[in-house]
Amino acid sequence: MNDTTKQILISRLKSFAWRLGGYIATALLAWGVETLTAVGIDPAIVAVVALIVGEITKFINMNLPEIKANTNG
Numbered sequence: 001m002n003d004t005t006k007q008i009l010i011s012r013l014k015s016f017a018w019r020l021g022g023y024i025a026t027a028l029l030a031w032g033v034e035t036l037t038a039v040g041i042d043p044a045i046v047a048v049v050a051l052i053v054g055e056i057t058k059f060i061n062m063n064l065p066e067i068k069a070n071t072n073g
Contacts (some may be wrong), residue, residue, distance in 0.1 A: 015061055022057035026050040 001009075030046045060067065 018057045018061040019054065022053045026053050029053075 026046075026049065029049055033043075033046050
C-alpha cells in the first residue's frame with residue numbers, strides 16, 4: 001500500500017468515525033426523546049435533529065485543523 005492510498009484510507013476512517021459519533025449522539029437523543037413521549041414530542045423533530053447533527057459532524061471533520069489552530073491562540 002503506497003502513501004497516497006494510506007492517506008485516503010486514514011481520511012475515510014476519520015470521516016467514518018465522525019459520522020459514527022454523530023449517529024451515536026443522534027441515537028442517544030432519539031432514546032431520550034422516546035422516553036419523553038408523554039410530553040408529545042414529534043418524531044419528525046428527531047429526524048431533523050439527526051440531519052443537523054450529521055451536518056455539524058461533517059463541518060467539524062472538514063474544518064478540524066482550522067478549528068484547532070483558532071482555539072490554540
